[in-house]
Amino acid sequence: MFVSVVVAMFLTSVAGATDEYVETIAAPISQVAPELARALSTHHFKVVMHLDILKRIEAKEKVLHIPDLNKDRFTDVQAFVFCNPMFFSQLLNSDWKYAALCPLNLTVYGKGASTVIVYPERIAYAQKTPANRTAQRIDSAVIAALKSIPKAN
Incomplete structure (x- = not known):
């Protein structure tokens, strides 16, 4: 499972700085995370992994010795990995190499x-x-889910 997160993080770093959607919510992460899972489910996505990244890394900090860990003082950082089998199938059938875009991922930062x-x-x-058309549909569905979270901008 950890490898999947690393792959997702790598894919995130490959895209340009303007290739992400950012949603800010005026609520603590403890309230937003369950609403996010519910919104993804309502929009036909299945959350396959939910990790509390910051807590996992902090728990190993004595071994990892990461300089300036959490310099921005986030109270929590979580990752959601999720999927929609229909979108996966469409990617697989349009250009099989782009099925690697699934599962989908997003990162939640709390402060x-x-x-x-x-x-x-x-x-x-x-x-x-x-795979362009399917990628557009995926992004539209995910963004609609994020916008449906209570208190989303």
Whole structure:
């Protein structure tokens, strides 16, 4: 499972800085995370993994010795990995290599009474390919889910 998260993080880093959707919610992450899972489910996505990244890394900090860990003082950082089998099938059938865009991922950053969700848009990877149309549909569905979270901007 950890490898999947690393792959998702790598894919996120490959896309350009403007290829993500950011949703800011005026509520603590403890309230937003369950609403996020519910919103994804309502929009036909299945959450296959939910990790509390910051707590996992902090728990191993004595071994890892990461300089300046959490310099911005986030109270929590979580990752959601999720999937929609129909979108996967469409990617597989349009250009099989782009099925690697699934599962989908997003990262949730909490700081006090504010939460920011960052979703790396799949269109960044599929532009000018046969998978482009499916990537656009995926991004539209994920963004609609994020916008449906109570207190979303």
